[in-house]
Amino acid sequence: MNQPANNPISNNQTAKLALSDGTVFTGTRFGAEGEYFGEVVFNTSLTGYQEILTDPSYNGQIVTMTYPLIGNYGINADDIESGRLSLRGFVCKELCREPSNFRSTQSLDDYLRANNVIGIEGIDTRALVRRIRTEGAMTGVLSTVDLDDASLVAKAQQSPDIVGQDLIKDVMPESAADWPTGLHEMLLDQVTPSSHQSNEGDKDFHVVAIDYGMKWNIPRHLKQMGCQVTVVPGTATAEEVLSHNPDGVFLSNGPGDPRPLDYAVGTIRDLLGKKPIFGICLGHQLLGLALGGEIFKLKFGHRGANQPVLNKETGRVEITSQNHGFALSGETLAEGTEVTHINLNDQTVEGIRHEGYGAFGIQYHPEASAGPHDSHYLFGEFRKMMAN
């Protein structure tokens, strides 16, 4: 192999993934070397691996791609959803080592190595996904340094569970800042007048986005529809949020279990009824908790770009991009909260609204990136809410 002299790698090309149920997969290493534990999950998207790698919501997780060939269009400077890779490992059936795309500047192998993420290829990802679907998502260890099966399984069993951990503190910004840019020009033809063009005159709304590990395509969408966007850390209090005098408050996606995040729920509770609120994914779950709801863990989660969701109001089915392992129960929500969207695979709650407070939450990703654009209209709904 032709490696630069300042980035030596050992000759060890073997990597192992051990699950807490005792299953061990042996494959070929790519990317970095080392050892990490995480919750092992799978994503069914055919493309979008770069957006997945940079989605901060994967903090604490080892992500398996079900599509069998990954890396074929390389890595580019535009398709990133945050400034770093927060996931704990990346698993695929076959890594493409010769990417071909006019935008590609780097191979996936080099990108993972540069960002200290271990990749494993050449394992039976169908068997792994069947295991996760049957047993549920579980903790695993991915290693290139310890190749002893019994030792790895013991480590997987001793590693902490994702439930009950605060994982947003690792990925949120430290201070407030203005968001600078709209959507990438390649995405502009996807933007429809109803979702992004203001019909409320020339008013520029000011949105404060509470960032729990926000995917960048969300503030890009808000900016694209003419909003000024101020991003504040996920620890912000209601007082700090209101000090910016916003027209609306956005609650971002983010990693892990929403239940330990009392401080975030408290802030949202203090904001209810004071400003229009729109939450996506973790933001939706936190809004649900603030409205008296309960969170439960899904057996293996929804991760992919092909999840069917029914909009109960219009009867329209949207194909959506998703990444979540927890969900809001529809049973215990405060009076006045209605369930607006339902997942058609398992009937779980995908959207809620409290008309009186002017607040709504969506469990999936209307910003797509990567994924279908069926749900862009939700940004327009937020704008309408701010106009009223």
Ligand SMILES: NC(=O)CC[C@H](N)C(=O)O
């Ligand atoms: N993408 C997200 O915001 C994920 C929400 C939450 N961490 C979950 O897994 O359910």
